[in-house]
Amino acid sequence: MFIGEKVGKEWTMDQAPQYAIDHVANSKKNIFEFEFLNSLSEKISSFFGLTSDSIFYIDLGITKHVFLLFFVSTIVVSTLVTLIQAYISHKKNIPNKFMSIVEMFVIYLRDDVLKNFIGAKEYRDWASLIYTIFFFVLFGNILGLIPIFDLTGLIGKLGYQADMLNKDNVLYLLSKGGHTVTANVNVTFAIATITFFAFIGAGIQKYGFTQHWKNLAPSGLPWPLYFVVVPIEFMGLFIRPLALTLRLAGNMMGGHIALVIFITFIFSATAELGGFAGFGIAPFSISLALGLTMLELLVAVIQAYVFALLTAVFIGMAIHVDH
């Protein structure tokens, strides 16, 4: 939902929270309709005995966040593959500006995270996962900060007034809903699921299936303690990915909601106190939003790093049981 859409319409202060939530949540409608996806969704859901009114109905329709996932992954893959292939085939050992940023992250993650937590020998098996998590989340976070889809809404509103009344217009649909994929719990939960299977897989790869599960609790404890330790450790297995899910999604949601709330100060002041109050409060709320955007840029990098770091830590914990 693009900012400014409500200007000139009826606005009351109590609309602000819902407006901010709509600005972060996924779109309610599909942006592109594909018949085969609808029938596939129905088939898969009926296989699990789910009907379309269930909240667990597996709807594979291209909502805004699914579209954004394709968008982000295309940008991640094309940028990184182009940069790295150009760098490697050059043989000159001198990275260009963007490549040196990528290389800085890659070398930092390798030396300070991968080698440190996973180990100098084993790190190559898990490096791709950690790097992909880092860059995927980073690009998702940063693209969420660039209001490209607010612009499509604006273009639609200014240029295609007639079309915008048609609710099936792609530009109109794109302007609806949040555009930060990493603020969607389902997306972050999917990445956390991969982390979950990665750290279990790492343990099984190193110790074999049975020994890995025995490693869950330290050996040599008095036997009654195992009744406490084993359930706690077992719960810990599931809490880790859940914590990852909520940490990333919560951080991205929070920043964007605060950003939108700061902007709505202008609408609320205009609606409640008149146009002059709106003009008066604009510099204040815009500078707050600007400062918060700067902070969000920092948070975007930090959260991507934290997700990658914790994945590495969990894999390392499964491999090095003795710590």
Add this chain to the structure above:
Amino acid sequence: MNPLLTPELGTYVWSLVIFMTVLFVLRKYAWNPLLDFLEEREKDIAESLKMAESAKTDLEQIKDESEKILNEAKKEGKAIVGDSKQRAEESAAKILNDAKAKSNEFLDDAKSKIEIEKTRAIKEIKEEVVDLSLELATKVLQRNVKDDDNSKFIKSSLEAVKADEAKS
């Protein structure tokens, strides 16, 4: 239900599929080649550093050696120069002495020769003078010996010449 926490299993499935695809593609075309490349480069750098280190020690050794050689050469050169200087001085002194002796010899020779020539010349002059006087006297005597004064003068002149001759 809060739209921010609604389970959207479709989005979840899409996320898994897309993330795994990205992981697979990047693993093959980005991360593995890049890590290989970085490792190779680091190995290269380490090797180059090692080589530079050994080259440095080699260079230092060579420098030391060359300094030693240079010092020796300097010393030898100094010795050679000193030796030849002495010899040159000696020979110069000798040549000078010889020359001096020879010139002295010449000088003495010349002096004695001059002395001999001188006495001979004086003697010849005297003989000539005597001859001339005699001739003159004869001529005067042949004309006339009238005056006593004249004869007296001739006499005394002759005596003077004689005395002169006797002196020498």
